[in-house]
Every structure is written in structure tokens, then in C-alpha cells.
Amino acid sequence: MDRDQSLSQREFSSFATRQNSVSSQRRWYDIFARCTKLQFLVYGMAHHRQDRETPWLPPEYESVRPLMDDFTRLHQLMNSNRKDRPFSICHSIGVKSSLNSSLTxxxxxxRTVCNVLVGAYIKTFESVLRILHVPSFMAEYERFxxxxxSESAVNEEEEVLACKILLIVSLGACICVGSQGSTDVDELPSNFFGRASSWIAHAQHWVAQKMVTGLLADIDLAQISCLLALTKHTQHSYGLVCHPWYYDLxxxxxxxxxxxxPRISFPEMPVGEAEIRRRLWATMLELSLLVCFDKGLPAALTPDSYNCEAPSxxxxEDIELGLVAQCLTPSTVLGLLTRTHRIRIQILHLINAxxxxxxxxxxxxxxxxLNAACCANLDEVRAFSKPEPSEFQVTLLEMFTRPFVLALHAQFAEEPSNKSAYYSRRMRMEISSLLLLPFSTLPVSSTSAQHPISVDTGSTGGEKRTSTGEQAILAALRIxxxxxxxxxxxxxxxSLCLDLVSELEENEFPTLESASRNRLRDALRGAVDIFTRRMKVTEGACSTHELVFFTSAKxxxxxxxxxxxxxxxxxAITEAARRALASCCAEMERRSNDCTRWKMFEGLFGL
Structure with missing residues (x-):
């Protein structure tokens, strides 16, 4: 290993020890230090400075250093600015302790726009995670x-409904940014994501007050808690206090x-109520497992801690009669997810305890x-016809389960001395490609990034969406x-970046694997495009580090x-890094200027 091209093993070990003395403080991109030619990025992002007399960057990389310094400065400035901005937005609107119809x-x-957003939520998230009884909610929604x-005192039922509507509309905004053909719906620009933060803040504040006073402890609490937890997967929460149940639904x-x-513990309970409870338990457990996976925590319960059966x-419309349909229903995917709950609880314990x-x-x-169960679930849901499953349902079924398989193999794929490392690496590439390949052909125009989906509120859940509509929904979710x-x-x-680099550097089977590598590279190209759009849509608030590392690796x-x-x-690497850094710096500079103007506005008007 040449001194002018990479770090020595001793230097890297010393740096890693200093930077990651506490394992929980490890940055996700530290794994790229395994790749010799990408080590300079890890050092640069950590804002590390080596002794000038012992340069560790080759001459080609020195031209990137000024941009990396600007990137670090702007990223730190944005972190300090955005922490207080949601509070400022909520303060400027005025977070109230009650939610009457006038305030909501x-x-x-x-109403036209809300209809689109509510329809988008019901056709997407509610077809996977069952939180509402849709006919009952829609009847209440119409009455609202x-x-x-009225600005007078309101009853609890009205406040509960208002809270649900705020959260559902904010969730719909994640995957529905407007229709190009309707003037009313064109009111949905990208700034609705900022407004959604204020809707969530009002709902959180109201729920917190009700829980402190003990006035909310029933099915409504479960539904609102699920909706709040789901917003954490669709909205940034900088400056917002996490709902107390978010981490342990x-x-x-x-x-x-x-x-x-219910059939055992509450035998006299009506069939419809029992089914709603099963749906809510399955949804709450699913969201709880996802949070534990994301935060690196063991599950808060054991596989024997519950006996509630899977939702049917x-x-x-048939819930009161308990008539099980022989076709696909909005509850089908949740039933398939419950089949893997207990094994995923075991996996969380194994990898995180x-x-x-x-x-x-x-x-x-x-x-x-788990991989066998995932394949069986996928085959079963794909077998349905009239109606066919939406790609949104299939994608979330995969995204909620396959990453657990990926996590089990990740701990062994990076051990060169382990005889099983090759198999684990191949499995990790397989799972990564399954998660990324469906998105390698998503629409790439700038228009799609701003207006990714148009929802026809008059269509039924049984109708098959067009290919363009399916791609737009998934693009919106990814972006x-x-x-x-x-x-x-x-x-x-x-994982795909590092494993492709390892495969190509070893190059043991160039003829056999050339076609599959090209396919994986297409998946990587699509992923990089998604991260580029995420960075631009958020004006550098998200995915800046991802874009720089993944562009350089590609x-x-x-x-x-x-x-x-x-x-x-x-x-090639330095040119790609330079372009990515320049693009990120331009977006962060623009957003930083916007934050400065916002603070001036606050000062002028005393907000």
C-alpha cells in the first residue's frame, strides 16, 4: 500500500480509535474506510487534519479539500439553524391546547386538497398498516x-377527529404532492412538507396534554399513537419532541x-371490535419492531408476551359480520407481516442485545x-388477482422484513478471515438488490421530484393503477x-457499493458475473439518482453525505x-466527489440564506 495513495493500517486504526471511542457514536459512513480509495472521504467528513509533513492525500485528492471544508462548514451551520425552525413555525402559527373545528x-x-391527501393515505399506508376503520372515519370526516x-368549547370526540385529520393529511402529503390537471389540487407545492410539520406539532401537543391529564386511554389513543409513529417515517422531526410512545408502541x-x-380474554366482545383490536395490535407491534431495528435496540417484548391472533x-364493510374475503383486502398485507413478527423479535434480540x-x-x-418466509409471503401476495396488489403494498412488505435478513448477514460479510464471509456477502448483495432494483427505473425528471403523484379520489381500491402512477408513488416515498x-x-x-467494490477488486468470476454486475450497477445508479433528488428537494437538509459517498463509490x-x-x-473518483460536493454546497448555501432571512423576519415581527 503506497504511502501517497492511502493511509497506513496503523494510521487508520489510530484515527478510528480516536473518532469512534464509543461505538454508538460511529458514523454510518465509517464503513467506507474499508475501501482504500475512498478513505479520504471518511477523513474529510470527520474534518480530520493530518500532520502536513506526512500527507495522507494523493495529489489528485488535494483539489477536493476546499470543497470538503465548505461542505463541513455549511453542514454544521444547517444543523444549528434547523433545530429551532420547527419551533419557530409552530410559534408563528400558535400551538393551542385544544383542537376545535375552526382552528383545524x-x-x-x-377541502378539495384535503380530500386528495386523505385519499392518498387510505390507498397507500392504510392498505398496509391498518389503523382506521375507513368507512367510520370517512363518515366522521364528511361531518367535520x-x-x-366553531371556536367555542369542544367535546373530546371533535378534538380526537381533528387530531386524526391533521396527522392523516400530513401522511398523505408525503406521497401526494398534487395533480397537474386540477387548479384546486395544484395548491399542493413542495412547501406542504413544511406545513405538515406544524400539523404534527399541534397533534403532538394536544396528545401530550391529554395523556398528562389521563383523559385519553382507549382505542383513539392507539390510533393516534400509530399515526404519530408513522409520521416519524415520513417527516423530519428536527426540533419536535418525540411522542412518548413512539419508541415503544x-x-x-x-x-x-x-x-x-379477544376471543379468549373478551368472549362477549362484538366481532367487529375484536377485529379492530387485532389490527391495531399488529400495526403497533410492526411499528415498534421497525423503531427497534432503526435505533439498534432489542425488542421490548418476547415472542411469548402476546397471544393476539393475526388480523383476518x-x-x-364486512367487519361486523366477520366475513373473511377470498380476495386481496387492505388487511391482507398486515396479516402476512404478522407471520414474521416473532422471528423478527428473535433477530432484534440476537443482533442488538x-x-x-x-x-x-x-x-x-x-x-x-426469515428469508424463506419473506419469499413465501411475496409469492402469496403476488398470486392475488382482481384486485391485484399495488406495488406500494409489495414494496412495504419487502422493506419491513428483508432488512432483518440483511442485518444478520452484515455482521459476517465484513470478516475476511471468516469462511462464511463469502456467502454472507453474496446474500447481502442479493437482499440489497431486491430492495433497490424496483427503483432503478423510477421517473427522473425534475417535475417528478416536485409533483410525484396524482391521486384520483374517485377510483376504488380494486382498480389497477397505471405503471406511471405506481412508479410515481414509489418515487415519492423514496424521495x-x-x-x-x-x-x-x-x-x-x-452494502451494495462495498460488496460490488470487493467483487470487482477480487474479480474471481469475470465471465459468469458480468451480466449480474451490470444489473447491480443499474440498481446503484437508480439509488444514487434517488439520493440526488432527496438532497435537492430538501435543499441540502437530507442525504448530503449519502450522495457524496455513493456518487464516489459508483x-x-x-x-x-x-x-x-x-x-x-x-x-474518476475525485471528479465525481467534486461534482457531488459542489451540488450539496450550493443547495446548503441556498437553504442557509433562507434560514437567515427567516430569522430576520422573526426579529422584525417579534415572532
């Missing part, structure tokens, strides 16, 4: 708009008794079992999603496939 209507857009606005479900099977595939031995045999056994949706994209893309992979010389590879 003042917060919300027009038909009633005369399963405990809330146990407190409400939802973990008990019953249409909402500090005192558990990370033995390969047990990890391999669990990974094989505007946060939480688990953003984490899975980042993990899968980072350039290196391309150089390896073209069999470039080391000098040509260095040039």
Missing part, C-alpha cells in the same frame, strides 16, 4: 367539513390490553428461516420518506469495470 380548518388546506366552524398496546386475544382478511453471543450458526438459521424508509435505502446502497465501480489504471480511477 385554519391549519388545513382547502359539513359542520359549521408495543408497551402501549399491552397497557391497553390489545396483546390479548376482512373488508371494512449486548450480552447475546453473535454465533454464525444461529444467525444463519434465523436468516434462512420524501424518512425514518425506516430512508435508513433501508442507505443501508442497502452502502465512479470507482465504473472505473473497475472499465479496467482503468489507478491514476484513471483516482481521477
Amino acid at each position: 380548518r385554519a391549519l388545513l388546506p382547502t 367539513w359539513e359542520a359549521i366552524p 408495543s408497551r402501549l398496546g399491552i397497557w391497553l390490553g390489545l396483546h390479548r386475544e 382478511s376482512i373488508a371494512d 449486548p450480552c447475546v453471543s453473535k454465533a454464525y450458526d444461529e444467525s444463519h438459521q434465523l436468516a434462512t428461516k 420524501h420518506g424518512h425514518g425506516h424508509f430512508a435508513l433501508v435505502q442507505r443501508q442497502a446502497t452502502a 465512479a470507482y465501480i465504473g472505473a473497475l469495470q472499465r479496467k482503468c489504471t489507478p491514476g484513471e480511477a483516482y481521477k
